[in-house]
Amino acid sequence: MKLREVIIRNFRNLVDVCIPIDNTTILVGENNTGKTAFLDALTQALPKTGYTRNNPFDEYDYHMAKKEDSPRTSSGIVIETWFREDRSDEWPEAIIQSLTEIIQTDPVRNLNSIGLRLTSRYDKDAGQFVAIREFLNTKGEPLGGKAAHPAIVTRFLEYVRLFYLSALRDSESEFSPKSQFWGRILRDLKIDDVKRKKLADELNKLNESLLTADPRLDKVRTSLERIQTVLPSGGKTTIQPLPLQPWDLMVKSQVVMRGKNAEVDFPLSRHGQGIQSLAVLFLFQAYVEVLLKPTFHADTEAILSLEEPEAHLHPQAIRALTATINDIAAQKIVSAHSPYVLQNVPITSIRLFRRIGNVTVVHYVKRSFSAKIPKVQGLIDYCKSNSSKYDYHETEELLTVRGSIDDKEYRKILPFYSTDKTAQASLKQLKEESQLYLSDDDITDLDTYAKRVRGEVFFARAWLLCEGQTEYLLLSYFAELLGTPLDRFGISIIDFQNNGSPAAFVALARNFNLPWLLVCDHDTAGLGYVESVKKLGVSPAEAADLLRPLAKKDDDLESFLVASGFLPELVTLLTSKGVTIAKKPGDSGYEAEVAGHLRNRKTEAGTDLIKQLRNAKANKSRVPSFFAKAIQDIIQKAT
């Protein structure tokens, strides 16, 4: 059973978020944007032990927007977890049998789901905070009857086990006999009776020889025996250096490792943080493989919520670790701060947390778009004959589209609602939203190019898109000259030519709701980029503001630079490379020739120009106003 959606309201900064969950889901975002709150909420929603009347929240968990708010006036914390089948008959028979009261079925698509809601609010009559767990129907209404019996929460939680590993993975406590995995593994060890007796005998012998090793020990023992004179128990007092029961001995087990080129084994706790952290993760894997199913049911599945797996590890180790995490037989929800973690996960699994005021918003790549639209036969038929893209849920009256609605399709659907203004408005909005859709090819491109090279872009507050590497270098240098280095504002420059298409990046930025701005040449290729982005449903006003080809027609970067006061530096550059310029300064076409030579030496030209300017201690007056404006504008959008 896979967790497929989490809805949270009024929990700390998570005032109203709805987050789809993949097999592996990566939460990214700056510090304090609510990633840990999300994992904490999940831990409360899916606790280890089933039913308890105790309220698991403390007063700071209730979102308070204004100073005069208090947890008692809060409308209450709501955490919904939705488990859904991805395909028919996915859930095993035993789960269907055991949980039938709470399983909701979409009989048309033949898909099952379970929704569990945890609500906590102040109950005026009871004079205390109360927490309620309820299973839901697909409309989000609580189920009654047998589905409301407390025992079913417990039964359900035996099939879904959530494990939380915090950023501070201290091997000492995780490998203690009381810990969630190691302790269980030790306690579950089975030693047969014959073997146990033999071991106990041997331990006894060892104890005796240890006691005789130093005669003083026996003196101590005799002295302690006087307890019997005060409180006679009739027994004998002994000292046991080693516990007599193999299990007592086992719980003291520890993992030892020998470092590279070392000769002595060290306990795990004496190794570095990175090793310790890794060891805990592997321990979890061992637990899932060895104990999870025997302890619960053959169909029990684990959800691992993992905070910052990259902590204390170097980049290669992080990338290796990501592969390891993928192998753990569990659904993984991982919060990460490292671009390296993102390099091995699909772009669709990223959930971007951003904080606006004291409210968190979460963005992600949407693979489908839905809207409530009243049931009419025409639409039902249309969806049936276009079922690869369209889907209509009759009971919920929900239209879902997996792709962007094009004009042709829109014109076919709209007439079904020729008199229903509300439905028309919903359809229009759905059409607009659906333009954000990224095709499978776009996603493959973004996955292949963008993410592998530049995982950091997902941690940026805004994107400045440009064509190639020269623009990339110049933009960051110009920003420096202006005294506003882009890193300081969390702005990533993305050179889209080498990393996919500009439209894919803009679509991605819009999916993640990231501010963006694009500069490009004013030539055929550049105008082509502009057109491809406009097709995404960018409004004319937005297009005028955000899509910025160089000012003059037919301008490319080289002719732009030549015309923007850099002619002397560029000529020096060409001369030093042994390029002969046929025309003389002042000749007609001289500038054009220089620009032509530069086009053959693109990257070199950029680095060399910057070098010359640095040496000459250039100041901000040298920054062309076109670029200065682009830089100022994106900074403004980012802050």
Place this chain on the structure above:
Amino acid sequence: MATKQLASAQARLNPSQRQAAAWDKGPLLVLAGPGSGKTSVLTCRIARILDETRDKPFRILGLTFTNKAADEMRTRVMDLVPGEEHRLFLGTFHSFCAEALRQHGSHLGISPTFTIYSQDSDLESFLSDAVDRLKPTSSVVSDQDKKLLPIIQRLKSLLVFPDKCQEVIEDADLCQRVVEVYPAYEEELARHNALDFTSLILRTYELVSKFPAFAKRYRTVYPYICVDEFQDTNEAQYSLIKAILGQSHRNLFIVADDDQIIYQWNGASHQRLEELASDFKPTVLQLPVNYRCPAEIVDLANNLIRNNFLRTENKAPLQAYQGPGGDDAVRLLGPYEDFDAEAASVSDDIQQRHPTSPGKVVVLARNRKLLLGVQTALRGRGMSAAIAQRKDEFESAPFVWLHGMLRLANDRQNEDVLEAVCGSFRQLSGIESDVEGVKAQAQAAGQDLFRRWLKHAQTHAAKSNAGKVLADANKCLGGGNEFLRFCDSSLAWFDEIARPENHNGDESNEPFAVFSDERTVWTDLKREIIGTVGEGVTLEAFLQELQMRSKESIPSPSMVRLFTIHASKGKEFDHVYLVGMVEDEMPSFQAIKKGDRSPELEEERRNCFVAITRTSKTLTLSYAGSYNGWTKEPSRFLFEMGVLEEEDS
């Protein structure tokens, strides 16, 4: 490891019972005669399977025809395998369907808060509204169509949906009217979010046949399905079972007796068992040993039923487990001059023979009219006597109020219920509610009737002893299963105002006349409903289950009970008096008209068979020479049984 209770229950079974209880998979038909211990077989088998599979999550579905049978079996199973209750659904077809529609009915546009209407008078008024709605625009519908309810019910029990009635109704004129009235009636039910009993089955059938996902769901969850009293299933119920089972699932355990089919008029048929045989090819096991009746009665039963042709081939005759019951085991009284004399003599006989234990005596008859005669005679002799019948509604003011409050909380704009609440509240508290005022204020304030009435009552009763219960209503009737707390609070209030010192020496205390009986009934029903639906029972489910159950109270041991044969089904009694044993009564006039070898006449014979096999100690048959002024011959069944000898003429 079987529990001690289960092991000893199994040890008590005879070899053929044990064979049935040990049946694991595949279709089985258990032909269980009256008093053959079928309930033990069913409960032992269910308990055994649950016990052997304690680590498995699958469940067992047991369908019965009466709540009493279901409750009895559930209690027994829970006793045999404690802790496995949640793996069992034991209930009537109607309870099962109500649960299915609450859970999945939204896919058919049925809201889970539907109300079940069980009384024909309610349904007739829906039909009447539907007809009134049709009349202005229809050329064929008229007031006479307000009498079409039985036809519509019959169509529904045959699984004929409104769009298909043309295929089954031959009379063209009738068909034309039904085609319009039937869907209008269904629409009227839907407008009120109401379902009648036949809709429960029909719509559940629609659910599982329209969406195979649900049929599959039920057979996955319930790999073992058992049906008790299968001979009484009608077309709709049997089709529902088949739809759930699908093409390949064959784990069906059927208990039936074709000699006890007495619901032919409701669509039951001896053909059902033939259909079952051809659809599922079940193995057949017979349980002929009768543990209930003295040997003499078993002989009568065998003599009688062998005259039926429409019954399973090779059906083994009943075998008496008990020895002979002595001279009193079977007696024939009569012929009396007329039915009045018969009723008088039967009453005298009961009075003389059972002066201290009238509660162990029952009087059975083919129809209610005969029972009324005997009841009058019994009462005339100062004996207490009552005809057992389904009681649809509570009668005492306290429970009329409580039931009304719950209904109003669930259906907040229902004016009829509001009136019941106001009336009973006046009887309980002496406080008059201004019904019209409440309605008007509710409308003006855009509030529901429940809220408005409660506010109104709280204002007027703040200082009375009803203050607390009204406050609790306010608190608990908002949602969830808090309503049970309100019920407890109401009971506490009733108990307080029922105390003699609190009604000013008014001896009769009319509003509380049957309070203490109904209090017991209420407590029992609540326990049974929670047993069926679960502890988290919602208000709507509680009301639906309550509507499906009779509110009659447990009879007092000083009272002689009178049953129609249909109402006596599935029960047993020490001393049975079967009256009116003449032609045209038993068998009935209508059946005789159909011919000696008609299915109708055979059903009459089965009625007689069922009646005499209720007896565990003595059976007294009686007849007279004339009924309502018409001369009648002794019943042919008396001859067939061998109680009367044919005179050579």
